[in-house]
Each structure stands twice: as structure tokens, then as C-alpha cells.
Amino acid sequence: MGCFTFVKLMTVLFNLLIFLGGLTLLAMGIWVSVDGDSFLRLLGPFSGQGAQFVNVGFLCIAIGAVLLLLGLLGCCGAHKESKCLLLTFFSVILIIFFAEVAAGVVALAYSSFAEGILKAWATPALQKDYGSDPVVTKIWNTTMTELQCCGFTNYTDFVGSKFEAENGGSLPPGCCWTNSAPCSPYEAERSAVQGCFKHILETLKEQANIVGGIAAGLGVLELAAMIVSMYLYCHLDTRIS
Numbered sequence: 001m002g003c004f005t006f007v008k009l010m011t012v013l014f015n016l017l018i019f020l021g022g023l024t025l026l027a028m029g030i031w032v033s034v035d036g037d038s039f040l041r042l043l044g045p046f047s048g049q050g051a052q053f054v055n056v057g058f059l060c061i062a063i064g065a066v067l068l069l070l071g072l073l074g075c076c077g078a079h080k081e082s083k084c085l086l087l088t089f090f091s092v093i094l095i096i097f098f099a100e101v102a103a104g105v106v107a108l109a110y111s112s113f114a115e116g117i118l119k120a121w122a123t124p125a126l127q128k129d130y131g132s133d134p135v136v137t138k139i140w141n142t143t144m145t146e147l148q149c150c151g152f153t154n155y156t157d158f159v160g161s162k163f164e165a166e167n168g169g170s171l172p173p174g175c176c177w178t179n180s181a182p183c184s185p186y187e188a189e190r191s192a193v194q195g196c197f198k199h200i201l202e203t204l205k206e207q208a209n210i211v212g213g214i215a216a217g218l219g220v221l222e223l224a225a226m227i228v229s230m231y232l233y234c235h236l237d238t239r240i241s
Contacts, residue, residue, distance in 0.1 A: 152196055
């Protein structure tokens with residue numbers, strides 16, 4: 001009985017924290033979505049960089065609503081010793097857990113195809129649209145400037161392109177180590193500037209351990225929540241008797 005009471009109390013406190021966290025996230029998401037201007041004013045000199053936070057308002061609302069529901073189910077189920085609420089709480093956690101596992105399996109299964117899929121989109125865009133399409137040009141210029149890379153694979157993505165033909169055989173300045181025009185294919189070959197995909201892949205690998213650690217931590221918490229909820233569920237009959 002003492003163990004049951006302790007587990008029940010810890011479950012209530014833990015789910016109360018989840019409920020409060022979800023409520024806070026939900027309120028912030030609603031505020032950002034409805035009144036983004038006042039939110040940005042609070043950022044002061046960083047308001048110019050904070051516009052991206054306004055775009056995630058709906059995401060905060062969705063995550064906050066899920067946390068709110070989970071916290072409410074777990075807290076009320078443990079406090080009221082309701083088998084129905086505890087079973088619902090367990091079911092929701094189980095669905096989320098299976099969804100995360102499925103997403104991880106899909107990500108691992110299709111990671112080997114990522115380069116081919118991206119290249120099928122990127123290479124034609126660089127060959128035909130770079131330099132003429134403002135959106136494509138801006139995206140690639142920003143990417144190449146920030147990552148200090150050239151093209152998707154390397155400078156050869158621009159060889160024979162519409163941009164090269166319209167600029168007298170010159171490639172984008174970032175493809176040469178001097179980072180200035182004109183940048184000939186010969187100079188680009190000597191510079192050996194890496195393609196953007198390699199930089200993106202290296203960045204993802206560097207962050208993989210952090211992402212994996214967070215995912216593993218969430219998985220452990222979810223398993224612990226399911227075990228505790230099932231423990232309370234199975235011992236309620238003994239508790240009542």
C-alpha cells in the first residue's frame with residue numbers, strides 16, 4: 001500500500017508538471033499566433049531575427065495541447081484512481097511511442113536515398129533556374145554563402161547551366177576560393193570547394209548524437225510512464241479491496 005501511494009503521488013506530481021508545461025506552451029503559441037507583433041517587440045534588438053518564431057506558433061499550440069491532454073489524463077487518472085483514465089493515458093503514450101519508433105525506422109530506411117532524391121531536385125534547378133528564378137537563386141545563394149559551399153555536389157552542377165551560358169562561362173563566385181567574379185570552371189576545379197550536400201550531411205552527423213540522445217531520453221520517459229500507469233491500473237483492484 002505504501003508503494004502504491006508513493007507511485008500514485010509521484011505520478012500526480014509528474015503529470016502536473018506536464019500539464020503546466022503544456023498550458024504554458026499552449027498559451028505562448030496562441031499569443032505568438034494572434035499577437036506576434038507584441039511578442040517581437042519584447043525581443044528588442046533581436047526582433048529582426050525573431051520573425052521565425054512567429055511561424056512556429058501553431059506548432060507550439062499543437063504540442064501544448066497534446067501535453068495538456070496527457071498531463072490531465074495522467075494526473076486525474078492517478079488522483080481519482082480511475083482505471084478508464086489510466087488506460088486512456090497508457091493508450092495515448094503507446095500511440096506516441098509507436099509513432100516515434102515508426103518515424104525512426106522510416107528515417108533510417110530512407111536515409112540512403114536522401115542524396116538521390118535531393119539531387120534529382122537540386123541539379124535541374126541549378127541547371128535551368130539558378131540566375132533566372134529569384135526564389136531558387138536566393139535559396140541557393142543563401143545556402144552557399146552560409147555554408148561556404150558550391151552547388152549540390154560541387155561546381156560541376158553549374159557547368160553547362162543557363163547561368164554559365166548567360167555569364168560568359170563564369171560560375172557563381174562562391175565556387176572559387178577567391179569568392180569573386182569571374183569564376184571560371186578551371187579556377188573552380190583548382191579551388192575544390194565542397195558541395196553543399198556534404199556540408200549539410202556533416203552538420204547532420206554532428207547533431208545526430210544530440211538528436212539520438214533526446215529521442216532515447218523521451219523513449220525512456222514514455223516507457224516509464226506506461227509502466228507506472230499499468231502498475232496503478234493493475235493494483236487498483238487490490239487498493240479498493
